[in-house]
Amino acid sequence: MIRVENLVKRFGPVVAVDGISFSVEPKTIFGFLGPNGAGKTTTISILCTLLAPTSGEAFINGHDCTAESASVRRSIGIVFQDSSLDKDLTARENLLFHAYLYRVNASERNRRVDDALKFADLYERADDLVKRFSGGMKRRLEVARGLIHRPKVLFLDEPTLGLDPQSRSNLWEFITRLPKEHDVTIFMTTHYMEEAEVCSRIAIIDKGRIIASGTPGELKKIVGGDVIYLKTSDNRKAAGEIRRLFQIEAAEKEGEIFLSVPRGDSVIPTLIREIGECVLSVRMQRPTLNDVFLKLTGKEIREDAAAAGDDIREAVRSYRRRHDRG
Amino acid sequence: MIEGSAVYVIVAREFKKFVRERSRLVSTIARPLVWLFLVGGGMSRLVPTGAGPSYMQFIFPGILGMTILFSSIFSSISIIWDKEFGFMKEILVAPISRFSVVVGKATSGMVLSTLQAVIILAFFPLLGLKIGILQVVGIVFVCLVLSFAIAAFGILLASFYESYESFSVIMNFIVMPMFFLSGAMYPVKMMPTLLQVFTKVNPLTYGIDALKHLIFPNETGALGADFPFIVDVGVIIIASVVFVAVAGKAFERKG
Numbered sequence: 170m171i172r173v174e175n176l177v178k179r180f181g182p183v184v185a186v187d188g189i190s191f192s193v194e195p196k197t198i199f200g201f202l203g204p205n206g207a208g209k210t211t212t213i214s215i216l217c218t219l220l221a222p223t224s225g226e227a228f229i230n231g232h233d234c235t236a237e238s239a240s241v242r243r244s245i246g247i248v249f250q251d252s253s254l255d256k257d258l259t260a261r262e263n264l265l266f267h268a269y270l271y272r273v274n275a276s277e278r279n280r281r282v283d284d285a286l287k288f289a290d291l292y293e294r295a296d297d298l299v300k301r302f303s304g305g306m307k308r309r310l311e312v313a314r315g316l317i318h319r320p321k322v323l324f325l326d327e328p329t330l331g332l333d334p335q336s337r338s339n340l341w342e343f344i345t346r347l348p349k350e351h352d353v354t355i356f357m358t359t360h361y362m363e364e365a366e367v368c369s370r371i372a373i374i375d376k377g378r379i380i381a382s383g384t385p386g387e388l389k390k391i392v393g394g395d396v397i398y399l400k401t402s403d404n405r406k407a408a409g410e411i412r413r414l415f416q417i418e419a420a421e422k423e424g425e426i427f428l429s430v431p432r433g434d435s436v437i438p439t440l441i442r443e444i445g446e447c448v449l450s451v452r453m454q455r456p457t458l459n460d461v462f463l464k465l466t467g468k469e470i471r472e473d474a475a476a477a478g479d480d481i482r483e484a485v486r487s488y489r490r491r492h493d494r495g
Numbered sequence: 496m497i498e499g500s501a502v503y504v505i506v507a508r509e510f511k512k513f514v515r516e517r518s519r520l521v522s523t524i525a526r527p528l529v530w531l532f533l534v535g536g537g538m539s540r541l542v543p544t545g546a547g548p549s550y551m552q553f554i555f556p557g558i559l560g561m562t563i564l565f566s567s568i569f570s571s572i573s574i575i576w577d578k579e580f581g582f583m584k585e586i587l588v589a590p591i592s593r594f595s596v597v598v599g600k601a602t603s604g605m606v607l608s609t610l611q612a613v614i615i616l617a618f619f620p621l622l623g624l625k626i627g628i629l630q631v632v633g634i635v636f637v638c639l640v641l642s643f644a645i646a647a648f649g650i651l652l653a654s655f656y657e658s659y660e661s662f663s664v665i666m667n668f669i670v671m672p673m674f675f676l677s678g679a680m681y682p683v684k685m686m687p688t689l690l691q692v693f694t695k696v697n698p699l700t701y702g703i704d705a706l707k708h709l710i711f712p713n714e715t716g717a718l719g720a721d722f723p724f725i726v727d728v729g730v731i732i733i734a735s736v737v738f739v740a741v742a743g744k745a746f747e748r749k750g
């Protein structure tokens with residue numbers, strides 16, 4: 170559905186996208202994971218024909234993103250990183266605007282707008298101005314708007330940025346329903362590791378290059394197995410026992426023994442059977458994509474800094490809006 | 496090439512927003528009236544114009560031109576806000592040609608400006624002018640073509656600017672000079688030759704000149720029109736086409 174080959178984008182001396190290639194299967198969720206400035210938005214802008222690549226090729230639904238921009242545009246819907254709603258129009262007006270812009274048949278138009286409002290759970294607020302909506306409501310409205318013309322591919326550029334955890338998980342549940350309910354392929358970017366877990370495939374991008382890709386499971390294998398933490402009545406003795414029984418390294422840290430094993434869940438029962446009498450507590454941690462990123466780049470994806478930056482951006486905008494409009 | 500439904504919905508959106516934002520209507524109507532009655536009324540005593548129209552009557556076509564100039568430019572400059580607040584991306588990523596966007600925006604400016612010019616026109620009896628129904632039809636026609644041309648010019652300007660900070664630059668260095676160098680406040684013939692050059696490349700000049708033809712059909716002296724009516728209308732229409740074409744191209748640019 171999406172095919173990208175050797176895509177490069179330079180802004181003067183800055184290489185925003187540095188020769189990436191990937192492809193996305195129909196009706197799957199593809200996640201593009203990377204820190205600030207990795208080149209995620211730039212890639213999306215090229216795919217949705219807003220930017221011309223410096224070199225390389227990109228195809229959506231078989232259409233070339235450079236040469237056939239009209240066909241590409243008809244095949245895609247997009248939710249931009251920064252909101253692109255008209256806040257001085259109502260929810261319904263924003264959706265109608267979109268329906269006219271994409272030449273949805275007159276006979277279909279109102280039905281699709283109503284469906285989108287219901288789908289976004291905004292039917293009761295349809296005739297309120299968008300500026301009175303919460304961040305989560307706006308985001309849901311944008312996603313629903315992007316689907317009105319029944320695109321083949323929906324791009325979501327950090328759809329949950331700036332939302333509280335509750336709205337994030339609501340929106341997330343809503344997004345994961347889309348491929349089935351709308352026959353749509355989803356390409357999304359995020360720097361929240363846990364969000365990427367629901368993707369069928371993930372590409373991790375850093376400084377314009379894809380440094381790893383695969384299913385979430387495959388990526389986690391890069392880090393190794395699960396980590397089991399044990400509290401025992403005699404740590405030194407328990408650690409010795411474990412080394413003897415499993416031939417694996419068990420180290421002690423902050424009063425806990427920890428050991429790294431491929432399939433932790435099946436190891437725990439044996440562990441308890443063998444040294445159960447001295448075990449006080451057991452916990453197991455599965456590797457997260459954060460560990461993957463850490464392992465590959467030696468740094469963490471900083472989510473908090475990004476969210477703060479977004480707040481500042483929004484604050485600056487609303488300040489400008491108040492002082493420069495009337 | 497030009498998608499009707501896109502043009503329609505772009506105009507409908509501007510219209511909706513205009514109706515909602517009543518303060519904007521008040522200020523765009525108040526400015527020309529202030530100029531007409533305070534500046535025009537005051538200057539009428541200072542500037543004896545003999546047997547022809549009084550000074551206040553003389554500037555009436557210019558005041559109509561001013562109404563169109565400000566509201567058309569303002570309508571087009573809203574593109575900069577659309578860029579700033581992200582809505583422009585929604586339009587640019589849609590499968591419509593850039594010309595539809597430009598024509599849609601210019602048509603919005605045309606409809607809204609002409610509406611406001613007609614409100615100002617309704618004040619003519621207070622100035623002691625006599626304007627018949629045929630003249631009104633002609634004036635509305637000139638207002639439509641002129642406001643389309645100015646709005647298209649505004650879109651061209653807006654395509655070069657990314658943020659609203661440029662708004663005051665545009666107002667002070669482009670819009671105000673355009674107004675003063677248009678024959679609105681003083682006849683073109685009376686200006687120094689150098690300024691006359693600027694006047695002649697200013698599309699607003701021809702619009703106001705055409706309005707002078709319609710409002711003072713019998714005036715041949717200094718206060719009457721400077722160019723033949725057909726030249727006025729021709730220049731405006733050609734200017735519109737050029738502005739739309741260039742603005743469409745300017746929007747086509749990609750980073």
Ligand SMILES: Nc1ncnc2c1ncn2[C@@H]1O[C@H](COP(=O)(O)OP(=O)(O)OP(=O)(O)O)[C@@H](O)[C@H]1O
Pocket residue numbers: 180183184185203204205206207208209210211212250360750
């Ligand atoms: N229009 C532009 N002109 C110049 N440089 C740009 C432009 N757009 C992006 N860049 C640069 O390209 C790089 C990648 O930016 P991009 O917006 O694609 O990152 P991102 O992965 O989306 O980051 P974020 O998570 O912060 O949204 C950055 O270094 C950025 O400064």
Ligand SMILES: [Mg+2]
Pocket residue numbers: 209210211250326
């Ligand atoms: Mg981004």
